[in-house]
Amino acid sequence: MPAIIQTHQLTKSYGRSRGILDVTFDIQEGEVFGFLGPNGAGKTTTMRTLMGLLRGNLGSATIGGLDCWTQSTEVKKLVGYLPGEFTFDPGLRGAQIIEYLGHLRGGVDQAYVRSLVERLGLDPSKRFRAYSHGNKQKLGLVQAFMHQPRLLILDEPTSGLDPLNQQEFYKMVAEIHAEGRTVFLSSHILPEVEQTSDRVAIIREGRLVTIDHVSALKAIRQRDVEIAFAAPASVDWFKQAADVTRVAQGADERTLQLVVQGDLAEIIQVAGQHGATNIATHEPTLEEAFLRFYEPQQESSALAG
Amino acid sequence: MFRSILSKSLRDYRVPMLAWGFGLLVFMAAEVAMATPAVVTAYISLVKILSFWGDPYAMNTPEGYITFRYMETAWPILLSIWPILAGARLVRGEEERGTMDVLLATSQTRTRLLLEKVGALVIALLVIAVLYAVGVVAGEAALGGGHVDVVRALLAGLNLSLLAFFFGMVALLLSQLTTGRRAAAGWTSGLLILFVFLNMAGRELNGAWVQYLSPVYYYNLNRPLIAGFPDQPLAALVPLGLALLCLGGSVLLFARRDIGRSAIESQREVAGSRQQALSSLSRAEREVSTRSVSLQTLFADGWESFWWLLGIVAFCALWQFLTPGLQKFFNQVVQQTPWLARYLFDTPTNTNTAVLGIIVFAFVPALVVILALTLALKWPSDLENGRLELIFSTPQSRPRVLLERFGANALMVLLASVVTWLTLTIGAQLANLSINQGRLLAASFSMLPPALVAIGLVYAVSGRLRYGAVLGIATAYLVLSYLQESLEGNIQFPGWVMSLSVFHLYGNPIFFGMDWTNFLGMTGVGIALLVIGLVQFRYVDIELG
Numbered sequence: 001m002p003a004i005i006q007t008h009q010l011t012k013s014y015g016r017s018r019g020i021l022d023v024t025f026d027i028q029e030g031e032v033f034g035f036l037g038p039n040g041a042g043k044t045t046t047m048r049t050l051m052g053l054l055r056g057n058l059g060s061a062t063i064g065g066l067d068c069w070t071q072s073t074e075v076k077k078l079v080g081y082l083p084g085e086f087t088f089d090p091g092l093r094g095a096q097i098i099e100y101l102g103h104l105r106g107g108v109d110q111a112y113v114r115s116l117v118e119r120l121g122l123d124p125s126k127r128f129r130a131y132s133h134g135n136k137q138k139l140g141l142v143q144a145f146m147h148q149p150r151l152l153i154l155d156e157p158t159s160g161l162d163p164l165n166q167q168e169f170y171k172m173v174a175e176i177h178a179e180g181r182t183v184f185l186s187s188h189i190l191p192e193v194e195q196t197s198d199r200v201a202i203i204r205e206g207r208l209v210t211i212d213h214v215s216a217l218k219a220i221r222q223r224d225v226e227i228a229f230a231a232p233a234s235v236d237w238f239k240q241a242a243d244v245t246r247v248a249q250g251a252d253e254r255t256l257q258l259v260v261q262g263d264l265a266e267i268i269q270v271a272g273q274h275g276a277t278n279i280a281t282h283e284p285t286l287e288e289a290f291l292r293f294y295e296p297q298q299e300s301s302a303l304a305g
Numbered sequence: 306m307f308r309s310i311l312s313k314s315l316r317d318y319r320v321p322m323l324a325w326g327f328g329l330l331v332f333m334a335a336e337v338a339m340a341t342p343a344v345v346t347a348y349i350s351l352v353k354i355l356s357f358w359g360d361p362y363a364m365n366t367p368e369g370y371i372t373f374r375y376m377e378t379a380w381p382i383l384l385s386i387w388p389i390l391a392g393a394r395l396v397r398g399e400e401e402r403g404t405m406d407v408l409l410a411t412s413q414t415r416t417r418l419l420l421e422k423v424g425a426l427v428i429a430l431l432v433i434a435v436l437y438a439v440g441v442v443a444g445e446a447a448l449g450g451g452h453v454d455v456v457r458a459l460l461a462g463l464n465l466s467l468l469a470f471f472f473g474m475v476a477l478l479l480s481q482l483t484t485g486r487r488a489a490a491g492w493t494s495g496l497l498i499l500f501v502f503l504n505m506a507g508r509e510l511n512g513a514w515v516q517y518l519s520p521v522y523y524y525n526l527n528r529p530l531i532a533g534f535p536d537q538p539l540a541a542l543v544p545l546g547l548a549l550l551c552l553g554g555s556v557l558l559f560a561r562r563d564i565g566r567s568a569i570e571s572q573r574e575v576a577g578s579r580q581q582a583l584s585s586l587s588r589a590e591r592e593v594s595t596r597s598v599s600l601q602t603l604f605a606d607g608w609e610s611f612w613w614l615l616g617i618v619a620f621c622a623l624w625q626f627l628t629p630g631l632q633k634f635f636n637q638v639v640q641q642t643p644w645l646a647r648y649l650f651d652t653p654t655n656t657n658t659a660v661l662g663i664i665v666f667a668f669v670p671a672l673v674v675i676l677a678l679t680l681a682l683k684w685p686s687d688l689e690n691g692r693l694e695l696i697f698s699t700p701q702s703r704p705r706v707l708l709e710r711f712g713a714n715a716l717m718v719l720l721a722s723v724v725t726w727l728t729l730t731i732g733a734q735l736a737n738l739s740i741n742q743g744r745l746l747a748a749s750f751s752m753l754p755p756a757l758v759a760i761g762l763v764y765a766v767s768g769r770l771r772y773g774a775v776l777g778i779a780t781a782y783l784v785l786s787y788l789q790e791s792l793e794g795n796i797q798f799p800g801w802v803m804s805l806s807v808f809h810l811y812g813n814p815i816f817f818g819m820d821w822t823n824f825l826g827m828t829g830v831g832i833a834l835l836v837i838g839l840v841q842f843r844y845v846d847i848e849l850g
Contacts, residue, residue: 053697053847073702081698087691089605090401090485095589097695103596104699114586125585129401129484129565143695 004029004078004151004182005050009059012049019045020206022059027184027199029150032177034193034214035186037203043186044084046203047155050184051081063151080144084155084186086136090129094139098124098146105147116142119172120165133160145172152176154185158192170196225258226250227271228278237274242266310408310418314425320773321387322429326436329384332788333437336375337444337453340367348374357505357624357664360525367452368530371441377525378501380465385472385497388430392476393490395422400565401486415560423477423552430470434462441530453530460529464541468524471544472497474551481558484567491609498616502623520544598696598706602713606680610717613676617669617721618728624664625732661729661740662748662815670752670811671787673721677756678779680714681763685772688847697847704839711764711835718756725749747819754827755807759783761834768841783807 003026012019020042027033037043048054050061052072061068063075088097098117102108117124122138131139137160144152158166173183173196187193193200194214201211210217227233232253238244243262250257260267264281271279348370352361359377363369396419399405408418438458445453472493480489500519507516516522526540562568589595594604684707687693696706726749733740763779770778789798790808803809810823 048847051698053694055844055846073700076698076700079698081695083691083694083698085691086694088695089692091605093585093589095585096592096595098586099589099592100595100601101695101699104598104696104701106700110586110590114583117583117586123582124589125582127484140695 002029003027005033005061005063005184007046007050007059007061010046010049010056010061011058012045012054012056018206019054020049020203023203023206023208024059025201025208025211027182029182030177030180031199032173032183032185032197034197034200035184035203036188036190036193036200037186038188041203042206043203044155045206047081047084047153047184047186050153051079052076078150080147080149080152082140082144082152082154082157084159086140088128091127093127094122094124094131094135097128097139098143101143102146108147112148113142113146116145119168134162134165137161138165141169141172145176149181151182151184154183156187157185158187158189166192223260223264224282225260225264225267226280226282227256227258227267227276229254229256229271230275230277233274237270238267241270310413310421311424311428314422315428318391318425318429320777321391322432324777325384325387326433328784329380329433330436330440330443333371333375333440334443334447337367337371337441338447340370340444340448345370357509360508362528362534363531366531367445367448368457368532372528372530376461376465376528376530378505378521381468381521381524382497382501384433384465384469386494388426388469388473389476389490389493389497391426391429392473393480393486393493395419395426395477395480396559397480397483397486397489405564409564416556419556419559423474426473427470430466430473431463433469434459434466437462437465453532457529457532460527464524464527464529467541467548468520468544471520471548471551474548474555477555478551478558481555481562481568487609491612495612495616498619502619506623520547597709598701599709599713599716602710603716606683606713606717610676610680610720613672613679614721614724617672617725620669620672621665621725621728622732625661625729625736625738661745662813665725665729666748666813666815669725670755670808673718673725673752674756674759674783674807676721677714677718677759678763678783680717681711681760682772682776682779684710684764685767685770685775688767689772693847703842707764707839707842708835711760711838714760715753715757718753718760721756722749722752725752744815744818748815751811751814751819751824754824754831755811757831758807758827758834761831761838764838765834765841766838768838768845 005025005027007026008024010023011021013021023042023046035043035046045054049056050063050068052068052075055069064078066075066078068075092100098113102113116122120138120141122135122142124139126135128136128139137157141154141157144154158169161169170192173185176183183196185193185196197214199211199213200217202209228250233249233256235247235249235256238247238256238258243260243264244258244267245261246259248257249255258267268279345365345367349361349364352364352373355373359373361369361373364373394401396405399408409415438455438461441453441458441461442455445458475496476489476493479492480486483489483492500521503515503519504521504525507513507519507522520543523540523543526537528534529536558568594600693706697703726746729740729745729749730742732738759779762782763775766775766778786806786808789803789806807827810827812820812823814820
């Protein structure tokens with residue numbers, strides 16, 4: 001599949017403060033690509049640079065082979081965009097905003113707009129100022145999806161949505177995926193990315209830390225293992241075992257807590273030698289995998305983004 | 306500065322407070338210092354013509370001259386502008402930004418929050434009053450002393466600030482009844498103009514009762530700068546009492562209404578079936594305003610511009626109505642005072658066109674330029690508030706969006722020129738006044754280039770600067786331009802300095818006809834500024850708040 005988004009060493013700085021540094025990744029056509037990172041890591045800066053709202057200082061960014069800065073008008077014909085935070089003329093009604101943006105974009109099917117409005121339960125007769133955060137987000141989703149673009153760039157799309165609408169949104173993304181269109185979404189909600197995305201990129205302090213398939217990220221997981229023994233247990237039994245990164249006494253003297261990265265075969269063997277009565281493992285979520293990338297520098301300062 | 310709502314609000318007000326205060330200080334110091342016997346005596350000749358402007362009292366003294374020229378009408382209008390804007394955004398601004406929810410999530414009561422914010426506004430107005438007094442005293446010292454003491458200067462400043470406070474409180478009250486600060490500020494500005502007109506009409510109609518409806522009338526019953534004036538201190542209770550009533554009403558409404566909604570908002574917004582809600586999509590499909598950026602801009606600016614245009618129509622119509630009555634006086638004064646003709650327009654004239662020229666075209670160009678500035682400033686404001694984020698996510702190029710916004714602003718200014726011309730033309734027909742159509746056309750449409758310069762200036766600097774800086778630069782340029790032209794009779798500026806003033810370059814087309822050089826020159830500058838804006842905007846980041 002051809003790449004619809006390509007960035008190469010993309011760098012954007014805000015004067016003295018750093019935005020993003022040497023960000024390089026490709027997103028294939030038809031892919032759902034998750035973008036993870038804490039506040040200020042550079043997710044929004046990356047997306048706004050792709051949208052031609054910010055001009056990268058170094059490197060390149062293209063969408064559909066078009067340069068995101070010099071050909072941004074052409075680029076936007078391919079894209080539906082939901083900003084992380086957006087506002088509009090507070091006196092305009094939702095319907096007027098949808099119609100206005102529809103005219104500016106062109107190629108909007110009114111029947112499809114109605115179906116989106118109904119599906120998300122948006123009341124388009126209200127003025128923008130009267131919308132709650134969640135309803136503004138629904139309006140944002142309608143305008144991003146309404147022209148059925150080849151690529152959707154969505155900055156924290158479920159922020160403010162209730163659980164029912166979040167589920168509806170996941171269905172919409174799945175449909176887009178099934179149609180072979182592309183979604184690039186950022187999120188703080190890791191299970192959401194785990195559920196929706198094929199691949200995920202993790203950004204920290206403006207730099208991409210990793211890009212991989214969701215399943216691959218989970219494979220490099222650490223597991224918590226709790227082993228119960230019939231008699232008092234010693235931490236020394238497991239100190240030499242392969243793949244054990246930490247071992248500690250559990251709730252009582254007959255229990256040990258282990259952190260294991262990799263295969264459990266040797267752990268099971270050693271535990272059996274010492275008369276283990278129970279072994280419980282805790283499967284990590286993507287969230288735990290994600291947090292691993294932040295452990296060494298969790299107290300790093302916030303960045304623009 | 307962040308210990309309380311009052312101190313935080315004072316911090317927010319520091320720039321306008323010091324800008325207005327020191328602006329007044331410098332201006333009053335200069336004007337009082339220049340109020341020499343020669344200037345005062347010369348001005349007395351104008352008093353009959355300018356009878357609408359004020360009640361002359363002790364006109365042969367500097368304090369009488371200053372009171373007539375600035376204190377009766379000019380400063381009450383100008384000094385009320387900022388309190389109106391501040392009053393309208395006092396709580397509504399926080400609501401529009403979404404910060405009110407956070408403030409009210411603290412243990413502050415709504416009443417206390419509002420009163421602390423009003424307290425900050427009062428302190429800011431007191432500081433402005435003190436700075437005004439310092440300016441008067443400084444000018445007085447330069448003039449030689451013996452006319453105005455510190456106490457009188459301070460009382461004059463306080464009287465002015467009290468009236469400004471009244472208009473601020475009206476804006477605050479109206480902001481409880483509207484859903485946006487712009488609407489509240491617009492309605493209050495309309496009331497300000499109405500009250501000034503009522504007061505003027507009262508003067509022209511020899512004390513007609515209409516003036517009693519205007520707080521400006523009660524403000525003018527005290528003229529503290531003039532020692533011998535029969536002041537009526539109790540009259541100050543009228544604007545004060547009305548201000549407190551408005552404040553009380555605002556407290557009551559603010560304490561009871563929903564945040565983000567008007568106190569009288571229609572429940573239709575809340576109710577409505579699903580079918581009705583969806584039918585709004587069909588209605589929106591038929592709306593012309595959603596077709597393009599320029600049409601949306603025109604419609605969005607429509608209501609606000611309507612009040613400006615109505616004000617211009619009312620102003621033109623009123624003075625056209627009064628012109629026949631002034632004609633006799635005017636001819637007499639011009640014939641008896643040759644210097645006046647030179648001072649005003651370099652050549653004697655005794656036509657209706659000239660009377661209209663002195664009165665109408667001394668102010669309407671400034672109004673049109675302020676309208677242009679107000680409309681253009683929405684561009685940097687929308688950019689900073691992220692209101693264009695979604696527009697720029699559509700396949701509309703940046704130059705196109707900017708050009709459409711500029712075009713919509715220019716079209717509104719053109720409409721103001723047309724409205725001025727039409728009002729005066731139709732009014733002349735109805736009143737059977739003979740006016741020079743060619744010069745009237747020239748005077749009306751010559752207002753377009755200065756307005757284009759104002760709009761162009763805003764767009765030229767908006768790419769790189771924040772809204773506050775754009776507002777400061779554009780306002781400072783226009784105020785200096787106007788002062789430069791106003792002070793030309795008193796201060797000899799070099800020619801090149803005068804050529805920087807759009808109001809000087811506007812000239813006197815009502816007397817001399819179209820000055821094509823200045824017309825095309827200013828239009829060229831406006832276009833050049835637009836090109837600078839376009840070039841800048843191609844390469845800048847769209848920054849958020």
